Amino acid sequence: MIRRAAGLVAAGLVAASGAAGAASEPRSAIPWLSESIRTDVPAPPPRPAEPAPTRGSEEITVTPLGTVRRDSVGLLPPERSGLPRALWGPTPTGQAESLIRDHPDAGVPAARALFRRILLAETDPPQPAAADGALLVARVDRLLEIGALEEARALIELAGPETPELFRRWFDVGLLLDAAAAPCDALRQNPALSPTLPARVFCLARGGDWNAAEITLVVGEDVGSIGADQQALLARFLDPEIFEGEPNPPVPEPLTPLDFLMREATGMPRPAGALPTAFLHHDLVEHAPMRARVAAAERLVLSGGVAPQLLFEAYRAGIPPASGGIWDRAAAVQALDAALAEGADPATLGAALLGAEEALRARGLEVALAREYAPALADADWSRLDGAARERLVAVLLLGGEAPAAARLAGEAPDAFTRTLLTLAAQGGDPAPATDLQRAALTGLVAILPADEREAQLVRLVNDGRRGEAVLAALSLLEGGATVDPPALHAALLVLRRAGLEPDARAIAIQSVLRAGAGPAE
Template identity: 40%
Template sequence: MTRLAACFLALMPGLAMAQDSAPMSAIDWLSDSLATPPQIGPEEPPVEGGARVAEVTVTPLGAEQEPRPDAIGLLAPHMTGLPADLWGASEADVIARLIREEQTAMLPAAQALLLKILLAETDPPDSDDTDGDTVFLARIDKLLQMGALDQAHALLTRAGTATADVTRRWFDTALLIGAENEVCTAMDEVPDLTPTYPARIFCLARSGDWDGAVLLMGTARALGLITEEEDARLSRFLDPDLFEGEDALPVPRRVTPLTFRLFEAFGDSIPTTTLPLAFAQADLRSNIGWKAQVEAAERLARTGAVSDNQLLGLYTQQKAAASGGIWERVRAVQALEAALDDPDALATLLPDLWETLSEAETEVPIARIHGPTLAAHDLPGQAGEIALRMGLLSEDYETVAQQAEPETDIDRFLVAVAKGDVSGVTPPGDDARAVADGFSGMAPPEELSALVEDGKLGEALLRALNRLDDGAQGDLDDLAGALALLRAVGLEGTARRVALEYLILERRG
């Protein structure tokens, strides 16, 4: 018997009681990978000789303590431009709530700022709780909601088995990207963590200990500690040949990453199109069909969870196999790639390219790659307007604006926004007037200014992102106020990109 199985059998009495305790989670599709141990009530003294001293830690002199999860990040302050004391005096619970309330379907520049905040290496809030994972868990949950699994997994790997809630997310994120072995090993080495039967059986099998997994499966079945549905899935996972020719198992209403991987292992893969966005990452693997890869990349591109080059690479990987829908985008992008040095061809294809990319909301990733090149061509009419706007949606928006010769009122205003100076340019419409107000030197909203003055910059930025979302829904005062706040705290580039995207993309919810 393996050490993993032996340890588990020794803990069976406690697990029998804990099996009904669902993990606390804001992500309702997380696997029940860890059991919650039964708590000793205040009226129940600990068993003699078995008192727990988990609260006491001993650190050798000179040894470094592991950072609390809330302090873990991937991007240092000099990379983000955000201060280490981003959260300052804000309440940890307030920050966590604001992060969870942020929308994922926001303008790309706003998404980029949110992602930077989520990945930033910062000091924990002054009021952080004992475990120090309140803000960290909210950051991870938002990354999972956005489908940014690689970033979430990197943060979780740094945190390791800091707390049960952190480990639970680490396990599930690893399942979706096929990196679960490290987490299985870590859970086995921490006595305070008690993986549930399905998680332990899966980990034993993944490590190659099929005999241990079968033994544990038999024990769980005999003691009635797994459901009939879990029994059926795990049985097929451990020996799929026994069920060859039988009807496929019904897909459960609540699909967890562990369920998803089990179905995949015994040959009944669950389509990801109706699952939470995080599952779409599984369709980017090389063993998945090309169409499914492109569709997944488009879904993830809308939240900034795949790189521009990754999306472009999939668009241009093969020849379109059919017509309509996604194949029209494939053809249009491939035609663009072939015509970058041919102004006549570009003048013909750009209107259709813009229309089909707009339908999928993937115009910004392609514009960031090819926008400056397109804007440099002196294209006529509608194609010229599209080329200019694609250039303004790129990282080189200011250079494009300096070289532009706009011919319409809206294009003149867009160029002024890209330069950061709208004085002397008449805003052509209510949306443009709201942007002009945000760029006119107006004071940010009092609520946001007060937060910055109180040392709560991160909270102010999160609230400003919410206002930007309200602005996209039509609240022009909120739009102007959020832009003013971004400029006031030194995020000029973000303010310009947000304004340009707001005016060019015309996404109003």
């Protein structure tokens, strides 16, 4: 029972509560980030922490740092990111931060994957270096937006989460990943972090000190530091049984991770509409309903927040109980699994592949399918496969990075569209482009000189050592995906090649042409 006794109001708690009103609100670039700590007390110097392990993502290698330069912290060293350590060169810190925050992060999956590598890359900081780690915070925020919580958490822990801006994000990520113990311990051990009363109530409860949590909640309400709606939610979290049968408190706006976690813990309904992508990690656990798990994994893979393997684990989590949408995609994946496991004849395997590819392509997940299956498909016996199945298999192998296998399967006389795709993958010659987009992709991968002033300006950025600017500008040109303007695609591919990113340029070209299709030029 929540105890309401004025005698419980300790002087220290009242003073701490009152200070919150005078404190300036911490800046938040993401609407749902909580205000879990106050910023009226200076934070101590940073200390490095061990990075968190990642779940279902690429292997991440980190190097503990002594004196951390926050903006240089990264999870992918240059030899793994493919990006130079001097990525930013003379680009000012403020400009680099704005470029990261304003980047559209759109286009085909290969373009979005390159942007994600920039967010994770270990690089020299721009100049002048910012003591507050503004560029790191911007990178973390973009990772949070796409739902890449494990990577955001690892970046924060490598840099040291002692500053208010980084700690707020660390606290929220801990809540969303069901890993709140470390942030709550830090709140108890470091008074300079000055937690808000709702965060303190939550951490006391999670630590098993329910009496102190109840007292703190009463104090917060009595001194006006916890609003009525927040109090109602916290009270239900502390003792849900006494509120059985009572109407639920309204959904807060914005819904913070702390609000979301407490509502989930007490069985309250979720708000109408789509949740922020970062909140979907709660549905990835094995005991989540299959439909919710698949829906969450699909959104997170499409955003680039998790690796495709988590999606296919969700597709395989049970027998689809119905048809349509999610269930059709799960059934198609399971049928392809069965055909591969049983060593089915090429016709049966080809039919299963066509079914899975068509189902996932309709959801924009054809690249995820290719990454999951290309190695196994490259080793299968396709000697008797022909027609549409052979053409789609060539495309799947190219999307999955198995270009030599795709060239072998295509044979000596592929159709014109397949010849174009193989040329884009550096696996053939004599293409016959049928559209302006195909022509732009082919010439963009071989052009030496800029075709116009726009391309010349971007090449000058590369030559001046401002590769980060040039690459982000090139990726911004690709925002349209399959509907990208051919001159824009040509410019982007030329600039990426000049920046030393030819494999990315080829992957982007292949995906752009495949998504646009093989139709004739208008």
